[in-house]
Amino acid sequence: MPLLTVTALSKRFGGLNAVEAVDMHVDEGELVALIGPNGAGKTTLFNLLTGVTAPTSGSVTLTVDGKPVSLLNRAPYQVAKLGLARTFQNIRLFARLTVRENIQAAMTHRYHENFLATVLRLPAYYKKEALVGGWTDALLEAFDLTAVADLAAANLPYGTQRRVEIARAVATQPKLIFLDEPAAGMNPEETAALTALIQRLRSEFHLTVVLIEHDMSLVMKLAERIYVLEHGKVIAHGTPTEIQQNQAVITAYLGGGVHA
Amino acid sequence: MATKWKAALCWLALAAAGFGLINVLIGVGVIDTFIENMLVTIGINIILATGLNLIIGFSGQFSLGHAGFMALGAYATAIITSAMPTVGGFYLSVAVGIAIAMVVAVIIGIPTLRLRGDYLAIATMGAAEIIRVILNNLKITNGAAGMFNIPALAGWPTVYVMVCLTTLMIVNFARSRAGRAIQAIREDEIAAEASGIDPTKWKLAAFVMGAATAAIGGSLDAVYIQTIAPGNFGIMNSIAILIIVVLGGVGSMTGTFMAAAVLGVLDTVLQSFGALRMVIYALALIAIMVFKPSGLLGRYEVSIRAWLDRKGVNNAASNSNRAE
Amino acid sequence: MQTFLQQVINGLSLGSIYALLALGYTMVYGIIKLINFAHGDIYMIGAFWGYYVINTYHVNFFVALISAMIISALLGMLIEVLAYRPLRHSPRITALITAIGVSYFLENGMSFLFGADTRDFPQAVAQHNYHVLGITVSNIQVLILVTAVVLMIGLQLIVQKTKMGTAMRAVAVDPEAAALVGIDPNHIISFTFGLGSALAGAAGVLIGLYYNSIDPLMGMTPGIKAFVAAVVGGIGSIPGAAIGGFVIGLLETGVQAIGLSAYKDAAVYIVLIVILVILPSGLLGKNVKEKV
Numbered sequence: 001m002p003l004l005t006v007t008a009l010s011k012r013f014g015g016l017n018a019v020e021a022v023d024m025h026v027d028e029g030e031l032v033a034l035i036g037p038n039g040a041g042k043t044t045l046f047n048l049l050t051g052v053t054a055p056t057s058g059s060v061t062l063t064v065d066g067k068p069v070s071l072l073n074r075a076p077y078q079v080a081k082l083g084l085a086r087t088f089q090n091i092r093l094f095a096r097l098t099v100r101e102n103i104q105a106a107m108t109h110r111y112h113e114n115f116l117a118t119v120l121r122l123p124a125y126y127k128k129e130a131l132v133g134g135w136t137d138a139l140l141e142a143f144d145l146t147a148v149a150d151l152a153a154a155n156l157p158y159g160t161q162r163r164v165e166i167a168r169a170v171a172t173q174p175k176l177i178f179l180d181e182p183a184a185g186m187n188p189e190e191t192a193a194l195t196a197l198i199q200r201l202r203s204e205f206h207l208t209v210v211l212i213e214h215d216m217s218l219v220m221k222l223a224e225r226i227y228v229l230e231h232g233k234v235i236a237h238g239t240p241t242e243i244q245q246n247q248a249v250i251t252a253y254l255g256g257g258v259h260a
Numbered sequence: 261m262a263t264k265w266k267a268a269l270c271w272l273a274l275a276a277a278g279f280g281l282i283n284v285l286i287g288v289g290v291i292d293t294f295i296e297n298m299l300v301t302i303g304i305n306i307i308l309a310t311g312l313n314l315i316i317g318f319s320g321q322f323s324l325g326h327a328g329f330m331a332l333g334a335y336a337t338a339i340i341t342s343a344m345p346t347v348g349g350f351y352l353s354v355a356v357g358i359a360i361a362m363v364v365a366v367i368i369g370i371p372t373l374r375l376r377g378d379y380l381a382i383a384t385m386g387a388a389e390i391i392r393v394i395l396n397n398l399k400i401t402n403g404a405a406g407m408f409n410i411p412a413l414a415g416w417p418t419v420y421v422m423v424c425l426t427t428l429m430i431v432n433f434a435r436s437r438a439g440r441a442i443q444a445i446r447e448d449e450i451a452a453e454a455s456g457i458d459p460t461k462w463k464l465a466a467f468v469m470g471a472a473t474a475a476i477g478g479s480l481d482a483v484y485i486q487t488i489a490p491g492n493f494g495i496m497n498s499i500a501i502l503i504i505v506v507l508g509g510v511g512s513m514t515g516t517f518m519a520a521a522v523l524g525v526l527d528t529v530l531q532s533f534g535a536l537r538m539v540i541y542a543l544a545l546i547a548i549m550v551f552k553p554s555g556l557l558g559r560y561e562v563s564i565r566a567w568l569d570r571k572g573v574n575n576a577a578s579n580s581n582r583a584e
Numbered sequence: 585m586q587t588f589l590q591q592v593i594n595g596l597s598l599g600s601i602y603a604l605l606a607l608g609y610t611m612v613y614g615i616i617k618l619i620n621f622a623h624g625d626i627y628m629i630g631a632f633w634g635y636y637v638i639n640t641y642h643v644n645f646f647v648a649l650i651s652a653m654i655i656s657a658l659l660g661m662l663i664e665v666l667a668y669r670p671l672r673h674s675p676r677i678t679a680l681i682t683a684i685g686v687s688y689f690l691e692n693g694m695s696f697l698f699g700a701d702t703r704d705f706p707q708a709v710a711q712h713n714y715h716v717l718g719i720t721v722s723n724i725q726v727l728i729l730v731t732a733v734v735l736m737i738g739l740q741l742i743v744q745k746t747k748m749g750t751a752m753r754a755v756a757v758d759p760e761a762a763a764l765v766g767i768d769p770n771h772i773i774s775f776t777f778g779l780g781s782a783l784a785g786a787a788g789v790l791i792g793l794y795y796n797s798i799d800p801l802m803g804m805t806p807g808i809k810a811f812v813a814a815v816v817g818g819i820g821s822i823p824g825a826a827i828g829g830f831v832i833g834l835l836e837t838g839v840q841a842i843g844l845s846a847y848k849d850a851a852v853y854i855v856l857i858v859i860l861v862i863l864p865s866g867l868l869g870k871n872v873k874e875k876v
Contacts, residue, residue: 043876050454052876080456088454088876094447097440104437105444106455113437119429121268125436132437172456322677371861378619382815383860385808386853393850450876495808499684506681535696542688546667549682553674 001063003028003176003208004049004084009058011041011048011232018044020232022058026176031202031209033219035243036229037252042212043089045229046178050086051076062176081109085174087165089181089212095154099145099164102153103136106171110135136171142204143167143197159190166197176208177201183215191218198222220244228252267565275424282416294528296416300484302524303419304477307426309504309516311473316502317511318434319466320446321373322381326474326501328388331395331493332364333357333475334482338407339400341483350413350483357475364391365471366464373463385495396490406489407482414483422480426473431513433469442466507548509555514562519555586718591841592834597725597794599833600732604787605810606817606825607739608660608780614756614820615776617676621683622663624807625690626781630656630788631705631798632694638706645708645793649731652789653782660781661774669770687807694800702799705792728790735786736826739779743822752776756820809836812856818869827867831855 002025011019019041026032034042047053049060051074060071064082071079080086094102111132117124140146143163148156153164162182169177179198183191195218201207213219219226219240226243228236236246243249282299285291291299308330315323336357341349372383395401433439441462444452449459482488504523508515526544530537548556605627612620630652638648667686671679712723743749754762755772763769791806792798809832817828832852839848865871 047876052450052454075458076450076453077456077458080454086454088451092448092451092454094444094451096447097443101440101443105440105452105457108437108441108444109456111437118436118438119432121432126264128437168455316677372857375860375864378613378617378819379815379860379864381619382812383857386812386856389853390850393847397846450874496804503681503684506677510675510677535692538688538692539696542685542692545685546682546689549674549678549685550667550670553671553678555678 001068002026003063005061006049007059009045009048009060010056011044011053012056017232019048019055022234024227024234024237026208026210028208029202029206031198031211031222031224033211033213033223033226034229035213035219035226040229041232042229043180046086046180046212050084050178051079080172080174083173083175084178085169085172085176086178087169087180087182089184091161091165093153093161093164093168096152098150099153099156100136100140100149102164102168103139103171104132106168107132107135110173139167139171159186159193162186162194163197170201170205170207174207176210179209179211181212181214183213183218191215195221263565263568266568270564279417279420282420298524298528300416300419302520303416303423304480304484305501305504305520305524306423306517307477307480308474308501309508309520310427310430310513311470312501313505313511313513313516314430314434315466315470316505318439318446319442319463321463321467322377323384323467323470324381324495324498324502325368325384325388326470327493327497328391329361329365329471329474330478330481330497331391331490332361333478334488334493335395335401335407336360336475337479337482338410338488341411341413342407345411345413347413354476354479357479358472361471361475362468365468369464369467370460373460373467385498388498389495392490392493401490404490406487406491408487410482410486410488412483412486414480419480419484422476426476427513430469430473438462438465503545507555509557509559511559512555512557512561514560515555515557518557522556587841589717590719591837593719593721593725595834595837596830597728597833598837599830600729601787601791601806602810602813602833603826603829604732604735604783605806606813606829607736607822608784609811609814610817610819610822610825611776611780613814615752615773616668616672618668618679618683619811621680621807622686622690623780623784624803624810625687626656626660626803627784627788627806628694628798628800628803629659629690630785631792631802632698633785634789634792635703635705635798638708648708649786649789652785656785656788657778657782660777664774664777691800691804698800700800702797705796705798709793724793728794731786731790735783739783740822742779748772748775809852812852816856816859816866818866821866821868824866824868
């Protein structure tokens with residue numbers, strides 16, 4: 001059973017078919033890329049899958065503990081708790097919170113703190129804080145953020161902010177992580193570091209990754225399978241080599257205004 | 261000893277010293293009834309405003325109905341202590357007031373906390389007005405005339421202890437899992453939700469917590485002033501609490517303490533100005549806001565722990581210097 | 585049926601006062617996102633000005649109305665320049681507290697200078713009652729309704745048809761983009777305050793005529809009710825504010841008519857909350873969802 005199964009998913013905004021009859025699946029441990037020209041409906045598809053926008057029709061199923069669970073009619077926080085985390089195209093950090101607080105906030109659903117123990121600072125509170133502090137330190141270390149842990153997220157350079165956002169998504173302990181244009185606005189060195197980081201998401205954190213990206217060299221290097229979206233429809237899918245030779249894809253990219 | 265325990269002891273010592281100081285000053289006559297009144301008013305305002313600051317500054321929800329929750333506590337105390345005029349009755353009434361305020365906060369919060377910014381402000385203001393109108397028309401609350409001869413079951417020591425207790429609870433709440441969750445929602449609700457945080461639940465938690473402390477403030481107000489009427493809990497009273505929060509600095513509990521004190525003293529000093537009092541008060545308010553738009557303290561907090569940490573680092577540094 | 589119609593007439597009279605006030609709230613909010621708490625006090629100043637010129641110079645109603653509008657407009661613009669303009673880039677809550685400060689200042693300043701007592705507004709127009717189909721309509725009610733409607737139509741023309749109105753709408757949508765195409769936002773914001781305050785001043789004179797009594801705190805409650813009206817109508821929307829004003833006016837008189845006058849304020853707020861829960865941006869407001 002695939003980790004994520006999307007069947008005939010559609011979203012209409014007024015008269016516009018933003019996403020139309022999309023079928024896709026993501027297997028456990030895979031790295032799948034979603035590409036397509038601007039306005040093809042990639043982010044809308046992410047929003048449909050993560051509960052931000054409700055689809056007009058179709059189904060989305062996530063495999064949780066071996067059982068299929070429908071993601072429809074679930075709020076974004078419920079989808080996140082089920083194990084689907086995401087980053088955003090325009091970085092959305094908790095700007096005035098420190099990097100450590102950003103990460104810890106994303107762990108909220110992973111532990112519980114008793115109210116009385118919290119407000120009276122009983123030992124149980126310190127025990128929980130130590131536990132979460134440990135998780136946080138490990139994650140900060142793994143993402144090379146220890147040095148900036150106590151800085152406000154808003155004051156970090158762009159590349160670091162991207163890294164914090166990915167770390168924050170990992171902090172929710174997901175099975176599947178969606179990255180929305182993580183390399184946008186990055187210089188070649190930053191992109192190279194990001195490529196290594198995404199590979200580590202799979203090797204170290206055993207995450208399944210779905211990626212929206214315009215940087216084709218990054219996509220071709222990382223992705224095992226690619227879905228190509230145009231005008232809300234999947235016009236092709238396959239391995240990077242197959243996609244590179246696909247006539248429909250070449251037309252979509254070269255015909256309707258060059259991109260990528 | 262761990263810094264956290266040292267810091268806690270420092271705060272405890274500070275609170276005890278403050279208590280002792282007031283006691284001595286009353287004993288030698290420096291603090292007369294007039295000043296004692298002022299101190300109690302400042303204390304009650306601190307309780308009210310720290311709770312509102314939790315809602316506005318930490319969870320980022322603009323509530324304008326704080327006086328409504330205060331009224332619930334005040335009336336619970338007035339009604340219960342009229343039947344049970346004992347200290348035990350007073351504490352029971354505080355507990356009942358808190359419980360009622362929490363239930364009402366949930367009822368108001370669930371539909372309205374989905375609203376954004378000023379819409380929420382106006383909806384909570386409306387909810388508080390509805391509470392006031394109901395209190396104004398019930399028999400048990402004695403309608404518009406209000407309730408008087410409430411037994412004087414709490415003096416400044418009770419208020420002082422309550423200030424310490426509620427502040428401790430609110431500050432600790434703000435620096436915990438709950439505090440991080442509500443601040444994440446304040447910073448970016450969409451990202452918080454994508455990180456597994458249920459916005460409604462946590463906004464409601466902060467709102468209910470603020471309402472509970474407002475009820476405590478109301479109970480203390482009732483037994484200290486000994487007279488309450490629905491007119492004391494109107495929009496202007498909610499605004500008065502809001503002014504303390506904004507003047508001190510939204511999100512700064514230290515600022516709330518300072519603003520409550522500054523306004524309390526200002527109010528006392530201006531008593532002698534008669535009709536000009538409110539004109540000067542208004543001008544002072546405008547001037548502070550125009551010249552200090554982020555409030556007296558911005559987001560600054562006094563932290564003994566951070567101070568000890570810094571001292572610890574300096575000591576370690578000087579020790580290692582000596583070793584060289 | 586007759587009592588119902590009678591209440592509708594009364595409700596429309598009161599509603600037109602709320603509507604005039606609500607328009608000022610909605611325009612200012614639309615352009616700088618400020619709940620101008622001092623707006624109700626401008627209405628009070630308008631009423632006091634009317635009282636003063638009619639009593640002292642024995643001018644007729646229209647001179648009083650027009651001059652009150654001019655004075656209120658100037659006052660509104662002055663307040664904006666002195667108290668709100670320095671805070672253009674500060675947190676919005678700071679500007680809100682400043683507005684509350686301005687409101688306190690106007691209320692208490694007037695009490696200090698002229699006394700806090702209530703006074704009778706001069707009868708600039710002799711009251712006549714007309715009995716039509718069993719209901720009583722006074723010439724003052726007709727005058728209020730007609731004046732309010734004329735002013736609202738005038739406002740709509742200014743906002744929709746004039747260059748200034750176009751600029752106002754542009755600044756409301758995007759102040760930076762408006763500045764880039766050569767519109768001076770300060771100029772437009774000033775104009776908006778002037779326009780809104782003029783309507784509040786007119787409402788003040790009209791209410792003086794209707795209720796015959798004025799005092800320095802008369803602006804507080806109608807100010808808040810009018811803001812509620814603006815929110816109910818969808819804040820930022822000019823037709824919404826007008827509709828909201830009439831809705832609140834009719835609701836208040838309706839609740840009063842069925843013998844629940846003690847609960848009329850509660851009814852207004854219940855309707856407010858219900859409308860916001862169903863339509864989070866009011867009757868005619870646009871619900872802008874944040875883009876992800």
